[in-house]
Amino acid sequence: MNWITNPWPWYISGPLIALIMFMLLATGKKFGMSSNLRTVCAAVGAGRTSQFFRYDWRADRWNLMVVLGAIIGGFLASNYMSDNTVIINPAVAQQLSEEYNIQSAGENYLPLEIFGTEALSNPYTIILLIVGGVLVGFGARYAGGCTSGHAISGLSNLQLPSLIAVVGFFIGGLSMVHLIFPLIF
Known part of the structure; x- marks a missing residue:
C-alpha cells in the first residue's frame, strides 16, 4: 500500500x-x-x-x-x-515560523494559519482571497487559459503563446513569493 x-x-x-x-x-x-x-x-x-x-x-x-x-x-x-504530512527543510520551517508566524509548516500541505477555517474569520484574509480569486480569474481569461491549459495542453501542442504564458506564470509566481508575499504577511 x-x-x-x-x-x-x-x-x-x-x-x-x-x-x-x-x-x-x-x-x-x-x-x-x-x-x-x-x-x-x-x-x-x-x-x-x-x-x-x-x-x-x-x-x-x-x-x-x-x-x-x-x-x-x-x-x-x-x-x-x-498521510497529509509534508517533509520540508527544517531551515524553511524555522523561517516560516519566525518571519510569518506559520507554525504548521511540515504538518499540513496548506498552512492552517492561512487556509484553516479559523483564518476565514479574519476580514483581511477574506479580502485577500477575494482579490486573489478575481486576479486569478482575470489572468486566466486575459492569458487565454490557465496554468494547466497552457503548461500541459498548449506546450504539448508546441504553441508559442503557451510558452510565453508559462514563462509569465513562473515570473509572476516567483515575484509573488519573493517580493509581494513578504509585504502582505
Missing part, C-alpha cells in the same frame, strides 16, 4: 499525463481547468449576464466530468491516499 500514500514517480505519472494528452489531441479536445469552469458557468446560466458564457456548453459537457473528477479525486487523495 506504500504506492497509494506516496507520490508516483515521474516515470509513471509523466507517461500517464502524455497518454491523456495524446487521447485529447486525437479527439480534438483541449485540457485546462478554466475552460472546464467556463462550461460549468454556462451550464448554470451565466450566459444571461455575460456574452462570454453564451455558447453551446453541451458540446463541451465532457468538461463537467473533468471538474467532477477533480473534486472526487482531490477528496479521495486527501482523505484516503495521503
Whole structure:
C-alpha cells in the first residue's frame, strides 16, 4: 500500500499525463481547468449576464466530468491516499515560523494559519482571497487559459503563446513569493 500514500514517480505519472494528452489531441479536445469552469458557468446560466458564457456548453459537457473528477479525486487523495504530512527543510520551517508566524509548516500541505477555517474569520484574509480569486480569474481569461491549459495542453501542442504564458506564470509566481508575499504577511 506504500504506492497509494506516496507520490508516483515521474516515470509513471509523466507517461500517464502524455497518454491523456495524446487521447485529447486525437479527439480534438483541449485540457485546462478554466475552460472546464467556463462550461460549468454556462451550464448554470451565466450566459444571461455575460456574452462570454453564451455558447453551446453541451458540446463541451465532457468538461463537467473533468471538474467532477477533480473534486472526487482531490477528496479521495486527501482523505484516503495521503498521510497529509509534508517533509520540508527544517531551515524553511524555522523561517516560516519566525518571519510569518506559520507554525504548521511540515504538518499540513496548506498552512492552517492561512487556509484553516479559523483564518476565514479574519476580514483581511477574506479580502485577500477575494482579490486573489478575481486576479486569478482575470489572468486566466486575459492569458487565454490557465496554468494547466497552457503548461500541459498548449506546450504539448508546441504553441508559442503557451510558452510565453508559462514563462509569465513562473515570473509572476516567483515575484509573488519573493517580493509581494513578504509585504502582505
